Amino acid sequence: MIKNCCKKCGSLKFIKNGFVRGLQRSRCQECRCNFTNTKRRGIHPTLRAFGIVLYGMCGVSMYKIAKLFGVSNVAVLKWVRKEADLIEDVPPHAESKIVMIDEMWHIV
Numbered sequence: 001m002i003k004n005c006c007k008k009c010g011s012l013k014f015i016k017n018g019f020v021r022g023l024q025r026s027r028c029q030e031c032r033c034n035f036t037n038t039k040r041r042g043i044h045p046t047l048r049a050f051g052i053v054l055y056g057m058c059g060v061s062m063y064k065i066a067k068l069f070g071v072s073n074v075a076v077l078k079w080v081r082k083e084a085d086l087i088e089d090v091p092p093h094a095e096s097k098i099v100m101i102d103e104m105w106h107i108v
Contacts, residue, residue: 004026004037006026006028006030006031006033007033007035007040008028008031008033008035009028009030009031009033011028011029011030011031013028013029013030014026014027014029015027015029017034020036023036023037023038024036024037043069043075047069048079051065051068051069051076051079052079052080052083055076055080056080062076062077062080
């Protein structure tokens with residue numbers, strides 16, 4: 001059985017607060033958050049990180065990662081966007097030059 005504690009603050013001080021979907025609901029006396037004694041949802045953070053590495057470094061598609069981990073492709077997209085927001089922008093090199101390449105037409 002899962003240890004019953006507040007999912008928000010981790011406190012062990014709680015009282016019964018009715019039922020929701022047939023499960024006992026509890027209310028934390030410290031942060032006043034309602035919670036049930038259920039397993040946390042979502043995928044494990046290490047698997048999420050592995051999925052991001054597969055996408056960024058190995059070129060695996062979001063659809064393939066979603067199928068591998070049993071989640072939706074939108075979930076994988078949200079993981080990637082969340083991590084992309086945390087990465088700092090790389091400043092361009094001081095010696096960067098702009099190169100213009102014209103189109104070339106070949107008739108075969």
